[in-house]
Amino acid sequence: MNAYCRKVLLEERIKWNKRRMHIVAKRHGLSSMKTVKCSQKLDILLNHYQKIQ
Numbered sequence: 409m410n411a412y413c414r415k416v417l418l419e420e421r422i423k424w425n426k427r428r429m430h431i432v433a434k435r436h437g438l439s440s441m442k443t444v445k446c447s448q449k450l451d452i453l454l455n456h457y458q459k460i461q
Contacts, residue, residue: 411460418457425450 409417429446436442 415457415460418453418460422450422453422457425453
């Protein structure tokens with residue numbers, strides 16, 4: 409898989425995780441452990457994305 413495909417795949421994972429975090433936050437609240445875990449996963453993906461820019 410080339411760098412462009414990896415970047416596009418990572419962008420899609422980021423979008424999916426953002427949507428998931430919003431849904432979890434609406435159901436469980438912003439400070440719930442489930443929301444925090446989603447946020448942490450999203451942070452990892454975003455950090456990785458910044459490194460490949």
